[in-house]
Amino acid sequence: MPADVTIRPVDGEADFRAWREVRVAVTPNERVAPLEEIIRGVKPDDRHLLAIVGDAVVGSGHAGRASRKGHSWVMPRVVPSFQRRGIGTALLHELVAHVQALGFDEVDTMADDPGSVAFGTRFGFYEYDRQVEQIRSIxxxxxxxxxxxxxxxxxxxxxxxxxxxxxxxxxxxxxxxxxxxxxxxxxxxxxxxxxxxxxxxxxxxxxxxxxxxxxxxxxxxxxxxxxxxxxxxxxxxxxxxxxxxxxxxxxxxxxxxxxVEVYTWTQRGNADMRALNERLGFTYRTESISLRSPIPLKLPA
CATH class of the missing domain: 3.40.630.30 (Gcn5-related N-acetyltransferase (GNAT))
Structure with missing residues (x-):
């Protein structure tokens, strides 16, 4: 982990607000749940982290049991101006250690851009599914x-x-x-x-x-x-x-x-809903890649 970075658990409403602000910065085109919805949705096996440099929160992490039966989930995020400094790697290892302690031998995550896919691939993540985003002007x-x-x-x-x-x-x-x-x-x-x-x-x-x-x-x-x-x-x-x-x-x-704009995500196999959206005037914008890796992670070269 970079010497100037501190990673610690989220503790209290102010930390959850900072955690949320990282997500807004990293995914500006996506809805981020309101603060009270995030706090209300925390599960007993969840782990939320903050990455801090000086007095600034520059990254966040979330890990726990996935909604899909038998699966775990991790999501490290780093604000754009602090990416490629090893902060994402440090968050990833902390999060994977958490789900490993819960008894999982595999872990899932998602990547919305080629750089994030490449980052995951370095640690042994591979694509197992993808979703597409369809948007429509009102x-x-x-x-x-x-x-x-x-x-x-x-x-x-x-x-x-x-x-x-x-x-x-x-x-x-x-x-x-x-x-x-x-x-x-x-x-x-x-x-x-x-x-x-x-x-x-x-x-x-x-x-x-x-x-x-x-x-x-x-x-x-x-x-x-x-x-x-x-x-x-x-x-x-x-x-x-x-x-x-x-x-x-x-x-x-x-x-x-x-x-003025609405958007929706559909899984790769949901052709009927995609076709309905197309008939209603939706067009395609991005894809989100679902990634999975065995635990322990592969060490990058």
Missing amino acids: GTEPWPTAPAGVEIVTLAERPDLTRELYDNVGTQAFEDMAIDSPLVVSYEDWEGDWITDPEATFAALADGEAIGMAGFNLDPDEPTRAEHALTVVRRDWRGRGVAAALKRCTLAWAAENGL
Whole structure:
């Protein structure tokens, strides 16, 4: 580790605020959860780190159990002006040591640019999946007509639907995701992390039962953009235009509430959702590479 760098655990709200500021600096095009959402979402096996040079926080780290069953996760980040000084390497080793102590023999991370992919490759990480980002500018967006027999409401209007959406719609989505192991999401995580903005989340109903949903995670730093949250339709209602109507509702809501850009991420195997987004006018911007490595890490040459 560079002699002028101190790495220590996050301790308290002020440290979490500094941790968040690093993420904003490293991923300026992405939504970063508000401070209270980050703190609320900390799990017992999580480890959050700060990298400090002098009085400045120049890097951060996060490690713990992944949402996918049986997997662990690390994410070192260094602000651009302090990259290529060994700080990322020091953070990476601290984070991997943590998940190794939890009993894992493999670890996952993600890289959004060639430099980050090259950094991971030096330590034995290899690509096992990738996601693509689709974006759309917001213009004049008419409200759609729902398919026959379907009613669309917001969760702000019907907060009682949150549990039903989890039980009957969300769990199917997690089972059907094009990923290499099941996604494990508790109801508490669903309520706190997956439905962050009820006024911008739409539910589709048929005969009074929840059959689909779509919405936004609003951006506290850039209020004119938002990330699409989960879009899903119950299996027996797929292919009937419900997903398109729900997504058109989100676009109309975006136009009425001053958003100028929305974006979404889809896994490599989710061709149906990508095709729907294309029909709705989304274009492609970036890819995010999912990386995995055995533990212990390979030492770089």
